[in-house]
Amino acid sequence: MLATQNKESNAPASSGRRLWAWLNRRTGLDTVLETALYEPIPGGARLAYVFGSALLFIFISQVITGVFLALYYVPSADHAHTTVAYITKAVTAGSFLRSLHAYGSSAMVVVLFLHLSQTYIYGAYKGRRELLWLSGCVLFALILGMAFTGYLLPWDQRSYFATAVGTNAASEIPWTGESLKRLMRGGTEMGTLTISRFFVAHVFLIPACIFALMASHIFLFRKAGAAGPINENPFEPKLKPELFYPRQVLMDLSLTSLLIVGLGVLCFFVPMQLGPPANPADTQYVPRPEWYYLPVFQWLKYWHGAASVIGILIIPTVLALAVIALPFLDRSIERRPWKRPIAMGAYAFVLFVLVGLGLRSQYLDKHDAGIAQQLVKQENEQDEFMRKPFQPELSSASLAAANVALADPLAAKGKTIFEAQSCNACHGDAGVGTAAAPALVGIATKFPPEQLTSLLKHPSSKMTAGGMPPVDLPPDDLKALITYVESLK
Amino acid sequence: MCAYAGGSGATAEKSSAPGLSLQNRRSFLGALLGVGSTFVGALLSVPLIRFALFPLLRRTTELKSSPVGAISDFSPLTEPAMRTIQIEHVDGWRKAISEKAVYITKDQQGQLRVLTSVCPHLGCTVPWNKEKNQFICPCHGATFTPDGSRISGPSQRGMDTLETSVQDGQLLVRFQYFRQLVSGKEVIG
Numbered sequence: 128m129l130a131t132q133n134k135e136s137n138a139p140a141s142s143g144r145r146l147w148a149w150l151n152r153r154t155g156l157d158t159v160l161e162t163a164l165y166e167p168i169p170g171g172a173r174l175a176y177v178f179g180s181a182l183l184f185i186f187i188s189q190v191i192t193g194v195f196l197a198l199y200y201v202p203s204a205d206h207a208h209t210t211v212a213y214i215t216k217a218v219t220a221g222s223f224l225r226s227l228h229a230y231g232s233s234a235m236v237v238v239l240f241l242h243l244s245q246t247y248i249y250g251a252y253k254g255r256r257e258l259l260w261l262s263g264c265v266l267f268a269l270i271l272g273m274a275f276t277g278y279l280l281p282w283d284q285r286s287y288f289a290t291a292v293g294t295n296a297a298s299e300i301p302w303t304g305e306s307l308k309r310l311m312r313g314g315t316e317m318g319t320l321t322i323s324r325f326f327v328a329h330v331f332l333i334p335a336c337i338f339a340l341m342a343s344h345i346f347l348f349r350k351a352g353a354a355g356p357i358n359e360n361p362f363e364p365k366l367k368p369e370l371f372y373p374r375q376v377l378m379d380l381s382l383t384s385l386l387i388v389g390l391g392v393l394c395f396f397v398p399m400q401l402g403p404p405a406n407p408a409d410t411q412y413v414p415r416p417e418w419y420y421l422p423v424f425q426w427l428k429y430w431h432g433a434a435s436v437i438g439i440l441i442i443p444t445v446l447a448l449a450v451i452a453l454p455f456l457d458r459s460i461e462r463r464p465w466k467r468p469i470a471m472g473a474y475a476f477v478l479f480v481l482v483g484l485g486l487r488s489q490y491l492d493k494h495d496a497g498i499a500q501q502l503v504k505q506e507n508e509q510d511e512f513m514r515k516p517f518q519p520e521l522s523s524a525s526l527a528a529a530n531v532a533l534a535d536p537l538a539a540k541g542k543t544i545f546e547a548q549s550c551n552a553c554h555g556d557a558g559v560g561t562a563a564a565p566a567l568v569g570i571a572t573k574f575p576p577e578q579l580t581s582l583l584k585h586p587s588s589k590m591t592a593g594g595m596p597p598v599d600l601p602p603d604d605l606k607a608l609i610t611y612v613e614s615l616k
Numbered sequence: 617m618c619a620y621a622g623g624s625g626a627t628a629e630k631s632s633a634p635g636l637s638l639q640n641r642r643s644f645l646g647a648l649l650g651v652g653s654t655f656v657g658a659l660l661s662v663p664l665i666r667f668a669l670f671p672l673l674r675r676t677t678e679l680k681s682s683p684v685g686a687i688s689d690f691s692p693l694t695e696p697a698m699r700t701i702q703i704e705h706v707d708g709w710r711k712a713i714s715e716k717a718v719y720i721t722k723d724q725q726g727q728l729r730v731l732t733s734v735c736p737h738l739g740c741t742v743p744w745n746k747e748k749n750q751f752i753c754p755c756h757g758a759t760f761t762p763d764g765s766r767i768s769g770p771s772q773r774g775m776d777t778l779e780t781s782v783q784d785g786q787l788l789v790r791f792q793y794f795r796q797l798v799s800g801k802e803v804i805g
Contacts, residue, residue, distance in 0.1 A: 213709035220663035552741035
C-alpha cells in the first residue's frame with residue numbers, strides 16, 4: 128500500500144488510478160482482493176477444482192433470475208399459473224429467463240454432484256476439513272430443498288402432481304410423517320397455503336440459509352487451505368503452491384462462462400415448457416418428478432406398509448449419517464483412490480444404485496403401455512397449452528357479477544330492476560356505493576331479506592334524511608330486487 | 617442485471633488492482649478476464665433488462681374500446697338512448713370486465729355523441745327524463761340538456777362525452793372516469 132502511494136506521488140497518475148488509490152485508502156479493497164486472489168493452491172491450478180466456483184456462479188445466476196421473475200410472479204393458487212404463463216408468453220425475454228432459472232436448478236444439481244464427487248474421489252475432505260465437509264453436506268440438502276420447493280411454484284399439472292407425490296412420500300415416514308406432510312402442505316390437501324409455504328421456503332428461508340452456509344463453507348475452505356492433488360498431504364502441504372490468481376481464476380471463470388452461455392443457448396433454442404393449470408380433479412394424470420428426483424421416486428415405490436420404516440427411514444438415515452460422518456470415520460491421510468477401495472467401492476455402489484433406479488423408472492414408464500400413452504398425452508397437452516396465446520385472468524369481481532346473472536334468474540331480474548329504478552344512481556353499479564349513498568355489498572350479513580324488505584318499503588329516518596325514497600314495487604319485483612341486493616358480495 | 621454487471625465489475629477490479637504491482641503477463645490476463653467477464657455479463661444482462669423494461673416496450677394496462685351498437689341503429693335517434701356497455705380493462709395478467717350505462721345522443725350539429733351516465737357532480741348515475749326532455753340527477757337535482765350541456769344544479773360542468781370511434785359500422789366507445797366537483801373535464805387514472 129505504502130509503496131503504491133509513493134509510486135503514485137512520483138509519477139503523474141491518471142485520474143482512474145488516483146480514484147482507485149483513494150478507494151483503497153478508505154476501504155482497504157486491496158487487502159480484500161489480495162486475500163481473495165492470492166490463495167495458495169498446493170500443486171498448482173487444475174480444471175478439477177473449478178466446480179466450487181461454478182456452483183457459486185450458478186447460484187448467483189439463480190438469485191438474479193429469481194429476483195427478476197418475482198417482478199411478475201404471484202404466489203397463490205389462483206394466480207400463480209396465470210402469472211407464470213404471463214412471464215412465459217407475454218413478457219419480453221420472460222420465457223428465456225424462466226428457462227434459465229429452471230434449467231439452472233438442474234445445472235446446479237449436476238455441478239453439485241461433480242463438486243461432491245471431486246471432493247470425495249480426491250479425498251479432499253481429509254485432514255482438519257470436518258466442518259468444511261459438514262457445511263457442504265448441509266448445502267447439498269439445502270440446494271435439493273430449493274429444487275423441490277421451486278418446482279411447485281408454476282402450479283401447472285406437472286408441478287402440482289409431482290409435489291403431491293413428493294409431500295405424500297413424507298407421510299410414509301413412521302410416526303411423524305402425517306404431521307410433517309400437513310406442515311409442508313399447510314393442511315391435509317395441496318392448496319394455496321402450500322404455495323405460500325413453498326414460496327417462503329424457496330425465496331426467503333432456504334436462500335438465507337444458503338448464503339450463510341456458503342459464506343461459512345468458503346471461510347472454512349480458506350481456513351483449512353486448498354487440499355491440492357491426490358498425492359498431497361492433507362495436513363501439511365508439501366507441493367509447490369501456485370496462487371489462485373491468475374490461472375485458477377481464468378479456468379474457473381472460463382468454465383463458468385462456458386456453462387452459463389451453454390445454458391443460455393439451451394434456453395434460447397429449447398425453452399422450458401409450461402403445462403395447463405393444475406387440476407386436482409384430474410384422476411388420470413401420471414406424475415413424474417424432475418430427473419434428479421427419479422431415483423428417490425423409484426426407491427419409494429419398493430417400500431410400503433411395515434417395511435417402509437426400513438426403506439424410508441432407516442436406510443436413508445444411515446446413508447445420510449455415514450456421509451455426514453465421513454471425515455470423522457475415515458481418519459487416514461491416504462488420498463489416492465486406488466488405495467481407498469472401501470470408499471471408492473461405496474461411491475461406485477451408491478452411484479450405480481442411483482443411476483440404476485433412475486433408469487429403471489424410465490424403463491418401467493416406457494414399457495407400461497398405459498403409462499407411456501398417458502405420458503405422451505400429457506406431453507401433447509403441454510405443447511397445446513404452450514401454443515395458445517396468453518389469456519388474462521378474469522378478476523374475481525367480474526366473475527362474481529357474471530355468476531350472479533347466470534346462477535339465479537331471480538337475481539338477474541333484480542339487477543334489471545335495480546338499474547331501471549336508478550338504485551345504481553346513488554348506490555353505484557353492483558351496489559359498490561357512491562358519495563351519495565352507502566355500498567350495498569355484503570348487506571345480506573346485516574339484514575335478513577324480511578328486514579330489508581320492510582326497510583325498503585319504510586326507510587328509517589336516517590335513510591330518508593340521506594335521500595332514500597320508499598320503494599313502491601309489486602311484490603314479485605320487490606322479491607327479485609331483494610334477491611339481487613342480498614347476492615351482492 | 618445489476619449483480620451481473622457487479623460481478624463483471626468486480627472481475628475488472630480484480631484484474632487491475634493487483635496488476636499495479638504484478639508483471640505484465642498478469643496484467644494482460646487480468647485485462648482478458650475483465651473484458652471476457654464484462655462481455656458475458658453484458659450479454660446476460662440483455663434479457664434481464666428487456667424483462668424489467670417490458671412495461672416500457674409493450675402496453676401492460678389497457679382500456680379496450682367497447683362496442684355500443686351498429687351506427688345505423690342510431691341515425692334515426694330523436695332522444696338520448698341508453699345502452700349498457702361491457703368495459704374490458706386489461707391490467708397486466710388480469711382483466712376486469714364491468715358494465716356501465718352510457719347515453720347515445722346527438723350534438724347541435726346532429727353528430728353522434730356518447731355521454732357517460734356518471735354525474736359530474738358526485739358520481740350518481742343520471743337517468744333520462746323523457747317528460748321533461750332533460751337529464752335529471754336523482755341525488756342533488758343537477759339537470760342537463762339532451763346533448764349533455766349543463767342547465768342547472770350543483771354540477772359545475774355538463775355531462776362528460778366519451779371518446780368514440782367507428783369500426784366496421786360499429787360504434788365503439790372508450791369508457792373513462794372523470795374528476796367530480798370541478799368545472800373542467802379531467803380524466804382520472
